[in-house]
Amino acid sequence: MITIKGMHRARFLNPLSQLVAGFSSSAAAAIPTCSSCASIDTTNQMQTLLSRESTKATQHRSAFKKFNIPHNSHAANYFSNRHFTSDHISDAQRSSQHLKGIPDFVKIVEVGPRDGLQNEKSIVPTDVKVEFIKLLVSSGLSVVEATSFVSPKWVPQLADAKDVLSAIQDVEGVSFPVLTPNFKGLELAVAAGAKEVAVFPAASESFSKANLNSGIEDNLARCRDIVSASRSHSIPVRGYISCVVGCPFEGYVAPAKVAYVAKALYEMGCSEISLGDTIGVGTPGTVVPMLEAVLDVVPVDKLAVHFHDTYGQALSNTLISLQMGISAVDSSVSGIGGCPYAKGATGNLATEDLVYMLDGIGVKTNVELGKLMQAGDFICKHLGRASNSRAATALSKVKAHASKL
Ligand SMILES: CC(C)(COP(=O)([O-])OP(=O)([O-])OC[C@H]1O[C@@H](n2cnc3c(N)ncnc32)[C@H](O)[C@@H]1OP(=O)([O-])[O-])[C@@H](O)C(=O)NCCC(=O)NCCSC(=O)C[C@@](C)(O)CC(=O)[O-]
Numbered sequence: 001m002i003t004i005k006g007m008h009r010a011r012f013l014n015p016l017s018q019l020v021a022g023f024s025s026s027a028a029a030a031i032p033t034c035s036s037c038a039s040i041d042t043t044n045q046m047q048t049l050l051s052r053e054s055t056k057a058t059q060h061r062s063a064f065k066k067f068n069i070p071h072n073s074h075a076a077n078y079f080s081n082r083h084f085t086s087d088h089i090s091d092a093q094r095s096s097q098h099l100k101g102i103p104d105f106v107k108i109v110e111v112g113p114r115d116g117l118q119n120e121k122s123i124v125p126t127d128v129k130v131e132f133i134k135l136l137v138s139s140g141l142s143v144v145e146a147t148s149f150v151s152p153k154w155v156p157q158l159a160d161a162k163d164v165l166s167a168i169q170d171v172e173g174v175s176f177p178v179l180t181p182n183f184k185g186l187e188l189a190v191a192a193g194a195k196e197v198a199v200f201p202a203a204s205e206s207f208s209k210a211n212l213n214s215g216i217e218d219n220l221a222r223c224r225d226i227v228s229a230s231r232s233h234s235i236p237v238r239g240y241i242s243c244v245v246g247c248p249f250e251g252y253v254a255p256a257k258v259a260y261v262a263k264a265l266y267e268m269g270c271s272e273i274s275l276g277d278t279i280g281v282g283t284p285g286t287v288v289p290m291l292e293a294v295l296d297v298v299p300v301d302k303l304a305v306h307f308h309d310t311y312g313q314a315l316s317n318t319l320i321s322l323q324m325g326i327s328a329v330d331s332s333v334s335g336i337g338g339c340p341y342a343k344g345a346t347g348n349l350a351t352e353d354l355v356y357m358l359d360g361i362g363v364k365t366n367v368e369l370g371k372l373m374q375a376g377d378f379i380c381k382h383l384g385r386a387s388n389s390r391a392a393t394a395l396s397k398v399k400a401h402a403s404k405l
Contacts, residue, residue: 106322113164137171203253241262314349356369
């Protein structure tokens with residue numbers, strides 16, 4: 001008769017196919033039936049072991065499939081032991097008071113092709129941008145902000161907005177919002193086939209003037225015109241607010257200022273309002289009061305968060321936002337990006353880090369981390385730089401090592 005200890009050892013000797021296909025049933029047959037030796041405790045331990053084995057098998061299968069791990073159990077075991085998904089946490093842990101406020105599903109708004117690229121000095125060819133967007137879509141992302149219809153004098157990198165948008169018209173089932181700062185931008189975007197646009201006022205007067213050449217009130221008036229014109233085309237308008245906790249010119253931004261702009265965007269009919277820490281200075285200490293002020297005037301299901309990672313705070317700010325009920329998060333694959341009007345600000349929260357965390361706490365996103373990493377590798381190779389995603393960097397090393405086993 002196989003003992004629990006023996007069985008524990010045996011799982012490392014089992015061929016992977018047995019683990020994947022039939023371990024549960026064959027091991028179940030080995031559960032002792034003799035009443036003198038089959039205590040309830042033993043059965044419970046056996047069941048726990050069986051359930052762990054089946055989790056392992058699922059992880060191995062998923063490692064093969066999603067990360068192209070060579071078909072060898074040592075490699076898959078090595079990889080899945082270093083890729084911590086929610087399979088490792090129990091239902092009890094998941095319903096812990098610290099995790100239970102977090103939504104079951106988070107919508108990720110990938111902003112890499114726009115926010116990620118807008119600040120790049122060397123012009124990325126249009127076909128590379130289009131390939132990049134298609135790779136992002138193939139990872140399961142349902143919203144990919146594609147480009148901006150802004151003045152090419154100010155943002156030369158996105159001067160090919162029309163060509164990029166035209167080239168992805170045949171991609172179905174995905175939203176491709178584009179930035180439109182004024183009426184001209186809206187007209188050009190609609191002519192190029194845009195089905196969703198975004199306006200982007202700021203909570204700070206100085207930043208509004210630097211970014212848009214107009215103050216907050218003038219800009220809100222422009223946004224109102226854009227929202228009302230978009231309504232006649234049935235085009236939803238997302239509203240960004242820049243500088244929700246700090247401004248590169250004015251420093252600290254009071255929550256009441258953010259709430260004021262958020263309320264205006266909500267009342268004019270924006271479909272979603274994304275709260276942007278443009279220069280990445282926020283911590284949960286400033287993000288929580290800002291969110292509390294905004295939540296007083298805008299329903300939580302209309303809000304998204306958009307954190308830059310300049311001070312390494314983006315993921316902690318995101319987690320606290322999720323705990324406050326936000327279920328839409330902007331991020332940029334490999335953490336690429338920055339704002340041309342916020343010198344020194346780095347890219348957004350890396351999408352891979354976000355997905356890794358959400359996978360780890362059992363929140364659904366419909367995004368496959370392995371494929372997302374391929375999109376990140378693609379654009380980083382093109383830009384000639386290393387990924388800013390900690391998860392992608394770590395998993396790439398683990399995968400490279402696993403491939404040698
Ligand atoms: C807002 C404007 C247009 C005002 O710019 P302006 O100079 O006040 O505009 P203007 O009306 O005087 O026109 C100046 C020139 O721009 C042209 N123009 C005017 N509008 C357009 C347009 N839509 N598309 C194409 N061309 C345009 C216009 O035709 C004219 O051309 P010219 O006669 O000199 O040849 C300009 O300042 C601009 O484009 N700024 C760029 C803003 C931008 O893209 N910033 C970065 C994105 S915001 C961001 O990153 C923050 C966010 C959203 O991610 C949130 C976060 O991170 O927190």
